[in-house]
Amino acid sequence: MSEVVSYELIDNIGVISVNNPPVNALAQVVREGIHTAIQSAQQDESEAIVLYCEGRTFIAGADITEFGKPPQEPGLPVVLGAIENSSKAVIAAIHGTALGGGFEVSLACHYRCAIPSAKVGLPEVKLGLLPGAGGTQRAPRIAGVKAALDMITSGNPVGASKALEMGLIDKVIDGSDLKAGALQYAKELVGADAPLRRIRDITIDPSTVEEGYFEAARKQLARRARGQIAQDKIVSCIEAAVELPMDQGLERERELFVELVTSPESAAMRHIFFAERLATKIKDLPKDTPTREINKVAIIGGGTMGGGIAMCFANVGIPVTMLEINDEALARGMGIIEKNYKITVQKGKLPEDQMASRIALINGTTNYEELNDVDLVIEAVFENLELKKEIFAKLDGVCKQGAILASNTSYQDIDQIAAATSRPQDVVGMHFFSPANVMKLLENVRGEKTADDVIATAMKIGKKIGKVCALSRVCYGFIGNRMLGGYGRESQMLLMDGCTPVQVDSALEKFGMAMGPLAMGDLAGLDVGYKARQARTDLPDDPKLYRMGTVLVEMGRHGQKTGSGFYQYDPETRRRMSDPEVEAMIKDEAAKIGVEQREISDEEIIARCLYPLINEGAKILEEGIAQRPSDIDVVYVFGYAFPVAKGGPMHYADQVGLKNVYDKICEYRDRDGEQYWQPAPLLEKLAKEGKTFAQWGREQEAS
Ligand code: T1G
Numbered sequence: 001m002s003e004v005v006s007y008e009l010i011d012n013i014g015v016i017s018v019n020n021p022p023v024n025a026l027a028q029v030v031r032e033g034i035h036t037a038i039q040s041a042q043q044d045e046s047e048a049i050v051l052y053c054e055g056r057t058f059i060a061g062a063d064i065t066e067f068g069k070p071p072q073e074p075g076l077p078v079v080l081g082a083i084e085n086s087s088k089a090v091i092a093a094i095h096g097t098a099l100g101g102g103f104e105v106s107l108a109c110h111y112r113c114a115i116p117s118a119k120v121g122l123p124e125v126k127l128g129l130l131p132g133a134g135g136t137q138r139a140p141r142i143a144g145v146k147a148a149l150d151m152i153t154s155g156n157p158v159g160a161s162k163a164l165e166m167g168l169i170d171k172v173i174d175g176s177d178l179k180a181g182a183l184q185y186a187k188e189l190v191g192a193d194a195p196l197r198r199i200r201d202i203t204i205d206p207s208t209v210e211e212g213y214f215e216a217a218r219k220q221l222a223r224r225a226r227g228q229i230a231q232d233k234i235v236s237c238i239e240a241a242v243e244l245p246m247d248q249g250l251e252r253e254r255e256l257f258v259e260l261v262t263s264p265e266s267a268a269m270r271h272i273f274f275a276e277r278l279a280t281k282i283k284d285l286p287k288d289t290p291t292r293e294i295n296k297v298a299i300i301g302g303g304t305m306g307g308g309i310a311m312c313f314a315n316v317g318i319p320v321t322m323l324e325i326n327d328e329a330l331a332r333g334m335g336i337i338e339k340n341y342k343i344t345v346q347k348g349k350l351p352e353d354q355m356a357s358r359i360a361l362i363n364g365t366t367n368y369e370e371l372n373d374v375d376l377v378i379e380a381v382f383e384n385l386e387l388k389k390e391i392f393a394k395l396d397g398v399c400k401q402g403a404i405l406a407s408n409t410s411y412q413d414i415d416q417i418a419a420a421t422s423r424p425q426d427v428v429g430m431h432f433f434s435p436a437n438v439m440k441l442l443e444n445v446r447g448e449k450t451a452d453d454v455i456a457t458a459m460k461i462g463k464k465i466g467k468v469c470a471l472s473r474v475c476y477g478f479i480g481n482r483m484l485g486g487y488g489r490e491s492q493m494l495l496m497d498g499c500t501p502v503q504v505d506s507a508l509e510k511f512g513m514a515m516g517p518l519a520m521g522d523l524a525g526l527d528v529g530y531k532a533r534q535a536r537t538d539l540p541d542d543p544k545l546y547r548m549g550t551v552l553v554e555m556g557r558h559g560q561k562t563g564s565g566f567y568q569y570d571p572e573t574r575r576r577m578s579d580p581e582v583e584a585m586i587k588d589e590a591a592k593i594g595v596e597q598r599e600i601s602d603e604e605i606i607a608r609c610l611y612p613l614i615n616e617g618a619k620i621l622e623e624g625i626a627q628r629p630s631d632i633d634v635v636y637v638f639g640y641a642f643p644v645a646k647g648g649p650m651h652y653a654d655q656v657g658l659k660n661v662y663d664k665i666c667e668y669r670d671r672d673g674e675q676y677w678q679p680a681p682l683l684e685k686l687a688k689e690g691k692t693f694a695q696w697g698r699e700q701e702a703s
Contacts, residue, residue, distance in 0.1 A: 005033020007040065013186045014046030014088070015179070018053045023060035026101045028072040030059070034105075035074045038082045038090070048089045048186040051109060052179055057096020058118070059105055064127065064270055067261055076101055076133040077250070080108035084198050089189055093182035094118045094169065097157060104133040106169075107142070110197045113171040113185050114160040115178050120168055121157030125230045127273060128266030128645060132257030136237035137249040141202040142167050145209050149238050153221055153231050200246040214239050227512030227645045229265050264655060268647030272637055275630035275648070279470045280459050283627055283701075289456040292402060294464075298323060298374040300391055302333015302364070305408055306380035308436030311337055312465040314361040315437070321371060322364050330364040337362060340437060368398045376461065378430055380408040388412060389420035396421035404454050406430040411477040414447040424449035428458050431478060432467075433639045441639030442467035443478055468638040473625045480635045482620065483649070486612020488529065489545065489676065491517035494605055496544050496590045498597035501566040502578045507605040512643025517609065518566040519576055522559035526552055526566075540675045543593045548586060607664050614653040614661055618680035621693075628700065629693035654692040662687035 004020040004027075016037040018024050034051070041049050053059060062076065083090050083105070092098070092106035094114035103120045106112045114120070122131045122139065130136060131152060140148035143166040151158065163169045173181030214235055221231035233256040240252040260266050281287075298321045299310045310320045324330040341359060344350040371377060377399060379391050388407060395405050405427045407417050418424035429445025442462040446455055455471065462469035472478040477485070494504050495518075505516020521529065530553040533539060533546060552558075552565055559565030560574060567576040590597050617632045626632050633648020646652045653661050662683050669677035686696055 004029050005037060007037040009044065009046055010183060011187070012045060012047050013183050013190075014041040014044065014049040015183070016041075016049060016051045018051075018059060019055060021055050023057055023096075024053045024055060024102070025061060025063040026059055026076060026105070027063040027066065030063075031074050031076060031079050035079045035082055038079075038086055042087055046088060047190045048091060049086065050091050050093055050179075050182045050186050051083075051105070052093040052182060053095070055096075058092070058094045058098040059102030060097055061100030061102050061123075062133075064273065067270060068267070076104070077254070080105060080133055083108040084110075084200065086110075086196070089186070089194060089196055091182060091186050091189065093173075093178050094120065094160075095178050097121070099157065100124050100131065100135075101133050104131055104135045104138070107138040107199055108134060111171075111185070111189060111194070112169040113173050113178075113182055114163065114169050115173050115176070115181075116160050118160045118163075119157040120160075120163050121155065122152045123155035123157070125153060125155040125228075125234065126269065128228065128230050128263060128269035129260045130230055130234045130237060130253070130257055132253065132261070134250060134253070136234060136253050137241045137246060138199040139168070140238055140241045141199050141204060145204065145213075145238060145242060148241075149217060149235065152234050152238070153217075204242045206242050209242055226509070227265070227643045229263060229645075230260055233260060265645040268645050268651055268655075271630065271647045271651050272633060272644050275634050275651075276468050276638070278628070279468070279631045279634045280463065282455060282459070282471055285452050285456060289452050291453060291457040291460050292375065292404060294318065294375045294404075294457065294461050296374045296376075297321070298371045298377045300377060300379040300395075301381040302330055302336065303380065303382070304336060305432060305434060305436055307333050307336035307340065308434065308438070309378055309380055309408065309432050310362050311340060311358070311437040312432075312467070314358040316465050317361065318465075320362045321374065322362060323368065323371065324364065324366060326366055330366060334362070334364055340435075368394050371395065372398050372400060374399065374403060376404045376406065376457075378406045378408055380432075383409060383412060385412050385416060388417050392417050392420045392427065396423060402426070404428060404457060406458065408432055408436075411481050413476075414445050414474050415449070418447045418449055425451040426454055428454050429472070429474075429478070430458055430462070431472075431480075433480075439639065440466075440468045441480075441635060442469045443472055443480060443635060443639065444469055445472050445474060445478055447474055468634060470631045470634045470638075471627060473623075475620070475623065475625050479617075479620055479626050479632055480639050482625075483613045483616040483632070483636075484640070486616060486676070487609050488517055488521070490608040490612060491521075492546050492548055493544060493672075493676075494600060494608060495548050495586045496593070496595050496597075497600060498590075499600050499605065500578065500583050500586070503600070503602075504605055504609075507602040508609060510602065511606055511610075512646055514641035521549065522565035522567055522569070522576070525559050525561055527558045542675075544595060547589050547593070548582075551585065551589060552582070608668065610649065610652070611661055611665055611668075612676075613649040615665055615678075615680050615683055617650055617653075618683040618686075618693075621696075622680065622682045629697045650693045654694055658683060658692060659687040659690070 006017045008015050018030055020030050090109040092109040092112045095118050098106055098120045122135045124131050147166055160172050164172055171185055218232055218235050225231050237253045240249040296319055297313045299306045300323050302322050302324045310322050313320045322333055324333055341355040345352055345355050377395055407429055410431055414429045418427035427447055428450050431443040433439035433441050444458040459469045491504050501518045505519050508516045526549050557564045560569050563569050568579045569576055620626045629650035632650050636642035636648045637644050642648055662679055665677050665679045
């Protein structure tokens with residue numbers, strides 16, 4: 001055994017206890033400890049064995065930090081073999097989240113019990129992997145092919161009662177003492193002379209799987225997870241569970257697992273797993289920085305954003321007061337919220353009664369005085385700095401001392417907003433992404449004077465409402481929107497140079513973006529970018545710059561909301577269709593400004609759209625706007641649907657090679673002009689030193 005695994009006999013039941021905080025991951029010492037304990041239990045007077053974990057959860061999986069390192073004995077399959085071949089029944093006692101290798105350990109046991117709040121799952125697919133310790137062979141045998149395929153390809157956990165229904169566990173232990181309950185259950189099994197029930201002994205009747213089932217599953221999964229490769233291999237493993245004896249199925253699973261664990265897709269997804277958690281750690285903020293209680297929230301503005309933000313808090317039981325300028329606007333705002341909830345109920349994602357209780361938590365007012373007892377206010381009015389300053393001055397006058405005053409602004413200067421109050425230390429940016437009740441990213445913005453506990457509170461409440469948080473300093477557009485400039489610019493420049501809208505968007509959608517930049521512009525509204533450009537004085541005087549966006553808006557083609565933009569949209573289904581009229585206009589506009597169009601490869605489209613993201617990201621790091629390269633990856637994966645299997649723009653740049661990125665940017669600078677293509681000094685430095693952003697990030701963390 002090891003120091004994190006102990007073994008004791010209690011009333012002739014051998015109890016193996018694992019204690020490897022924070023989540024009892026199956027590090028080498030844990031595997032060795034369990035293996036040794038099982039072996040010694042074969043020789044003692046124990047009549048059965050309980051496998052139990054201390055702390056907050058049963059084993060939550062293999063230790064992801066060990067991936068990519070030389071394997072250490074005993075491997076997990078060896079440990080599972082020892083459990084499964086034990087001469088005495090082994091009972092898994094589950095609480096918390098038995099996930100991945102943790103749940104696979106329990107499936108190698110002969111029986112499984114759990115407390116009602118426990119969850120079990122095989123989320124490996126979210127790391128670009130598949131269950132590599134028998135999960136794809138045991139789960140279908142015990143829960144059926146379809147249930148197992150759904151569970152493994154979604155990666156979503158199931159609660160104890162559902163798991164009981166599915167046959168994944170055998171008993172739900174009532175009461176709070178899992179260990180006592182599991183011991184009792186073990187004694188009952190011994191008393192009943194229960195057999196050593198091994199899942200491997202179950203065979204699946206192939207006739208229970210309808211013709212073409214796996215083929216259809218592959219097609220459906222390919223559509224759902226573009227750019228990811230694990231799903232298809234999971235289907236192959238489940239097929240093996242139907243067609244092959246257990247040991248050959250395990251071999252097939254192992255073979256496909258190794259292909260995945262060494263793949264760039266999985267490396268990218270594991271990078272994002274840790275990046276998401278690292279982003280909550282703020283370098284100059286002590287881990288135990290106190291946070292302020294948030295029991296009551298106010299939202300200023302009941303538009304799409306305000307309504308979505310209000311829902312985020314109501315969804316976790318926090319009462320919300322939404323303020324609008326008059327009753328009519330307030331009614332409209334409440335209507336948006338009800339409509340959003342009704343859609344969720346119709347999709348079967350929310351029971352009707354929960355919708356009612358959440359709506360009941362949101363009330364409306366037109367009177368600022370009623371905000372005098374809230375703990376957090378989030379302003380979500382439209383992007384006018386003067387209006388925001390007026391609102392914050394009012395809030396300063398009515399809100400209690402210690403209330404946090406946040407703005408949902410997507411690029412305005414938080415320091416100027418804070419200066420409109422007598423309490424700049426309580427002012428912070430909390431930038432949600434539309435739709436706020438759906439998008440995972442929350443970009444918190446730290447002003448010059450924002451207090452440490454306000455930052456810590458914004459990060460903590462963000463996690464509580466289910467957001468993935470990243471911290472930005474103040475600059476125009478913070479991290480995400482500032483980087484987006486070059487991406488949008490080049491997507492339209494490419495049209496002038498010879499691409500059609502569908503060619504630009506298809507290249508990026510093949511790369512893995514959920515939606516190409518031009519279709520995204522149509523969705524957001526081309527007039528939004530048009531108005532923002534009108535307000536800017538720093539744009540180069542270049543007839544080519546955003547030419548088509550401007551022409552289309554001035555023709556009244558604002559995108560989906562007017563039925564056409566870069567594309568035509570079906571009025572019923574909103575399906576987008578290429579528009580020959582736009583393609584002809586593009587050629588005309590290029591001719592007008594003397595641009596000679598040419599064939600452009602997908603590679604050039606990808607480089608010209610993505611390298612500006614990378615280059616701006618490097619500047620953002622140099623300026624200290626973002627804490628670390630992986631924070632930028634978190635922003636783009638969770639806020640802009642950058643493909644998780646590419647790991648975010650900075651991780652992707654490291655895979656491409658910074659010298660290759662730098663050289664390509666220099667090539668475009670020399671061809672297209674340095675007003676658009678000025679390599680960031682950090683990018684140039686790292687390219688010349690042969691380093692990666694990841695290495696630079698680690699050096700910064702260590703300094
Ligand atoms: N390995 C290593 N560290 C892990 C870990 C893991 N599996 N899971 C969590 N951590 C760390 C995490 O980085 C953080 O560290 C701390 O634990 C708390 O995590 C063979 C191959 C269990 C639901 O995918 O889903 O098994 O930041 O902040 O919100 O088939 O962690 O404190 O330093 O997320 O309460 C399969 C991944 C692995 C589960 C808890 N298992 N983990 O959530 O805490 S592959 C998973 C989670 C595998 C087998 C295959 C969540 C959680 P730090 P946290 P949480």
